[in-house]
Amino acid sequence: MIDSQDTLSVRHPCRLLGLDRSGLYYEPVGPDAVELALGHRLDELYTAHPHYGVRLMTRTLRREGHTTNPKRVRRLLRPLGLLAVYPKPRLSQVGVGAQVFPYLLRGLAIARPHQVWAIDITYVRLRGGFAYLVALLDWFSRYVLAWELSPSLETLPCVRVLAAAREEAGVAGEIVNSDQGCQFNSGEWIAAMEAAGSRVSHDGRGRALDNVMVERLWRSVKYEDIYLRDYGDLAEARTGLGRYFGFYNTERTHQGLAYRTPLEVMKGTPRTEPGGDR
Structure with a gap:
C-alpha cells in the first residue's frame, strides 16, 4: 500500500515514467456485449450457410436490424477462426514459412476406419x-x-x-x-x-x-x-x-x-x- 505521506507519491513516479495515473486503477472488462452478440450471430450464420461471404453476412445482419459494415464483420470473423474462409487479396496468401500440402481426398475411395x-x-x-x-x-x-x-x-x-x-x-x-x-x-x-x-x-x-x-x-x-x-x-x-x-x-x-x-x-x-x- 502506498502512503499518501510518502515522498515518492503515485503522481511522482507516474510523471517520471510518462504514465497516466488512471491506468493504475483500470480494471479490464470482458468482450463488448454488442460485439459478442454479433459474433454469436455470425457463428450461427456460418453454421447454417458455410458458403456465405463477408458481404452476404453483412447484408443479412443489416436486414436483421444490426448496424454494421464489411470491415466490422471481417474483424469479428477473425476471433471466430472463420476469416480464412472468406479470402480477400492479401488474406488468401499463406504466411511466410508455412507448409501447405495437397488435398489428398479428391477421388479417394474411403472404405475403412482410420484410412x-x-x-x-x-x-x-x-x-x-x-x-x-x-x-x-x-x-x-x-x-x-x-x-x-x-x-x-x-x-x-x-x-x-x-x-x-x-x-x-x-x-x-x-x-x-x-x-x-x-x-x-x-x-x-x-x-x-x-x-x-x-x-x-x-x-x-x-x-x-x-x-x-x-x-x-x-x-x-x-x-x-x-x-x-x-x-x-x-x-x-x-x-x-x-x-x-x-x-x-x-x-x-x-x-x-x-x-x-x-x-x-x-x-x-x-x-x-x-x-x-x-
Whole structure:
C-alpha cells in the first residue's frame, strides 16, 4: 500500500515514467456485449450457410436490424477462426514459412476406419465470451476420436488432440485432413504428423466443404447441444460437450451410415433395423 505521506507519491513516479495515473486503477472488462452478440450471430450464420461471404453476412445482419459494415464483420470473423474462409487479396496468401500440402481426398475411395481422419477448430459461444473446440473424427465411421475445448486459437491443443486420437484408436490415421489454418501448417503440427506416421492433407483455400464430415459434425453439435444449452463458462461447456460426444458416438444414428451409430460402424456392426435421424 502506498502512503499518501510518502515522498515518492503515485503522481511522482507516474510523471517520471510518462504514465497516466488512471491506468493504475483500470480494471479490464470482458468482450463488448454488442460485439459478442454479433459474433454469436455470425457463428450461427456460418453454421447454417458455410458458403456465405463477408458481404452476404453483412447484408443479412443489416436486414436483421444490426448496424454494421464489411470491415466490422471481417474483424469479428477473425476471433471466430472463420476469416480464412472468406479470402480477400492479401488474406488468401499463406504466411511466410508455412507448409501447405495437397488435398489428398479428391477421388479417394474411403472404405475403412482410420484410412482418413479429419480435424478442425470451431468457435463455441459462451454467455460471457467464447472458446474454441478442436475435434478429430474418423471419416469413414464419423466417430469422434478426441476433442478439446480451449480459450485460445493455438497449435498445442491440436497436437494434443492428435495424440489423444492415436491413443484412443490404437493406430494412427493414414491421412489426416484439415484446412490451411496456421495451426495446421505450423512446424509443430507437421512434426507431430511425421512422428505419428500420418500423411498431411490440406483443404483448398476457401473450400470449407473439402472437410465436409467435420462441417456436418459442427452443425450437429451446435444445433443439438451448444445453441440449446447456452453454456456459461469453459467448465460447464466441457462437461456438457463430454456428454454430447458420448451420445454422438454411441447413440446418434446417421442415414449416411445406414442408420447405425459411429461406434457400430467403427466396430463393423451390420445394420439391424431401420430408423434414426440423419
